Amino acid sequence: MSEILVVEDNLLNLMIEADLLKSFGYEPKKAKNGVEALEVLNEGRVDLILLDMELPKMNGLEFLKIIKCDSETRDIRVVAVTGYSDSESEQQFLEAGCYAVLPKPINFGIFRSQIEEFLIG
Numbered sequence: 097m098s099e100i101l102v103v104e105d106n107l108l109n110l111m112i113e114a115d116l117l118k119s120f121g122y123e124p125k126k127a128k129n130g131v132e133a134l135e136v137l138n139e140g141r142v143d144l145i146l147l148d149m150e151l152p153k154m155n156g157l158e159f160l161k162i163i164k165c166d167s168e169t170r171d172i173r174v175v176a177v178t179g180y181s182d183s184e185s186e187q188q189f190l191e192a193g194c195y196a197v198l199p200k201p202i203n204f205g206i207f208r209s210q211i212e213e214f215l216i217g
Contacts, residue, residue: 097121097122098123098143098144098215099122099123099125099140099141099142099144100123100143100145101124101125101126101133101137101142101144101146102114102117102126103129104127104146104148104177105128105151106148107128109200110126112202113177113202116207117211120211128151128152129151129152129153129154130151130155130158130159131153131154133159134163137168137169137172142172144172144173144174144214144215145163145174145175146175146198147160147174147175147176147177147194149176149177149185150178150179156176156189157189157192160174160192160194161193163193164192173195174195175194175195175196175214176189176196177198177202178197178198195214196210196214198210
């Protein structure tokens with residue numbers, strides 16, 4: 097089953113996303129910031145990253161820059177999960193290397209189908 101890394105500094109959001117993914121049959125890994133996320137990636141490959149863009153220590157754009165420059169991680173699909181829903185922010189995230197942008201709060205009714213779509217492409 098697919099392994100999905102959830103990078104989120106809000107612990108409630110982190111637990112909700114991880115619990116939903118687990119209930120769908122995925123193997124969620126968790127990180128509270130970009131630094132922890134890099135450590136998780138050093139431990140092994142993941143199939144998808146759900147990335148909060150406003151993080152302590154290293155924001156989402158800084159994290160993206162690092163993983164997109166690394167041959168081991170550059171092809172992992174990254175989905176921005178963000179409260180910034182304006183088209184300018186969305187365009188910035190896509191240009192930085194995100195595969196898609198999910199607005200917060202996540203829509204529980206379509207979250208599963210969105211994850212499946214992100215994994216399949």
